[in-house]
Amino acid sequence: MLALILRRLFYAAPIALGVSIVCFSLVYLAPGDPLQAVMPADVTPDMVEMIKHEYGFDKPIPVQYALWLWRALQGDFGLSIGSRRPVIVDVLGSLQNTLLLTSFAVPIAFVIGYSLGAIAGCFPGRWLDRIVTGFAVMGVSVPNYWLGIVMVIAFAVELSWLPATGMGPRGSDAFSIFSLDDLRYLVMPVFTLSMVPVGIIARSTRAAVAEIRGQDFVVTLRAKGLSEIAVIRHVLKNALPQVLAVMGLQFGYLMGGSILIETVFTWPGSGFLLAKAIINRDIPVLQGAILLLSLVFVATNLVVDLLQSAIDPRIRRA
């Protein structure tokens, strides 16, 4: 197992390096001079040279990248142009809030998606299957930020049951998951965020269950005289590793892909930070947030991979 972990880390390292190169290059995709945003309007040519030197922009690009990577490894992504705080502070703080959303959304999506998929997979082609499949297609086709807006219209504007946006009157720092008042702010973002994973997990569970039901060992179980419920229990257990892998990937996707939902609910997470950074053309925040979020994604994939081989030894051998 240790050898496996080391081998997977060995494969993940160059990818992480590649990711950092892409994030670094974002500065050069930006139109105009990357320093424009930090310079005052009446800057003299001498000062431009000085600031360029200060930021290291007068060095060749590979050297700049090495310097940037070296600082990034130490957690130094520079100062945010918008908030003037260190980028790492802003990004880590907001990452926590996003983690809060996803750690509720993913388990909920798993429970709903797995149950729906299991039901559909046990009755392929029947009306229950059709309803679930239709629901799953809707889940993966719905623009989730629009669903968020519809939820706000229904439950905040029309019914006034739930708060429309934000993380509570006391702000994000005082948010507590043990306070019922604060939890009300979680309901709509979590539900909206879990919609797409519900569809995806239901689809893959259905496929896995339907496939496993056709395998030889199921015939053996039936031949042994097991009741249908006991057979289904065996099938579901066998489908679990595949579906857990899908769930793990969804966790990574939600961490990096919650930008639209967080914009709709003005949830102060990493996606919202990113959206603000784009509007303010705050390149250091953009770079830092994207690098950290994609590293979270790489790390999640790695963990999912390892967990899967821990659960299912057949994968390890392959």
Next chain:
Amino acid sequence: MAHTLAVSTPTDVDPDVLPATIVRGYWQSVAYRLRHDPVTLFFGAVILLIILAAIFAPLVAPYDPYKESVIARLKPFGWRGHLIGTDELGRDLLTRIIYGGRISLFMGLAPVLIATIVGSALGILAGFGGRRINTIIMRTMDVFYAFPSVLLAVAISGAMGGGITNGMIALSMVFTPALCRISETATAQVRSLDFIEAARASGAGTFTVLRHHVLGNVLGPIFIYASSLVSVSILLASGLSFLGLGVKPPEPDWGLMLSTLRQSIYVNPWICAMPGAAIFITSICFNLVSDGIRAAMDVRM
């Protein structure tokens, strides 16, 4: 997979009169299965309708999409001939949704088309070009795989400053890695088959082999995967313009309309949800048609 003969038994003919089976070519049997799939046909027809409405928008739309009116702002459904009301500047919402389909459909199809061409070219090159080229291409693709798709799209188009062209580039870059991987796998599978060897032995050059033998077998899986990306592309593109990274106002675009109308949900809530419904319907149609095509072409991914 591609050039097998499919045998199907017609159920609607008198068994006493006809022989038991009709043998069709592959594409004929695909067309046969599609013709007998009412769900796919129906949603395909809806897509056709949306496309036609977008192309012939000036003929179909009841009003001018840019004509503002101060007194007609945010009016409800059916107000004075405005079937689904008006937007925050008093423009007819239905008209703007019909016109908005132009950009949304374009942004659904164009990046997928670009990514299909680039991705399958890279994939075939990687699958056919020897070990070194394969490593370079596929490891580069792995890096782009390491980003969640929404994040990559937002990062690229955000850094480049938004707009349709940049959004198109961003989405193409999001879709290329997956398409490249699929065509590389398919190429590698075909490459080891005997008929390639036979073609080589009878003197066919690399280009001829690629054109006549590889392409035909790679295009099937690529086409099916690409068709499933159209709905993703529509969702991502409208998401980008929702964040302000798409077209600039007053251009009608579903994502942008949703984002500006969102400010008015306390004035006339359900009007504000309409552009999103258009995105939803279009995306669900493309998804279901893609599922239908996949089933008809009988390719397992």
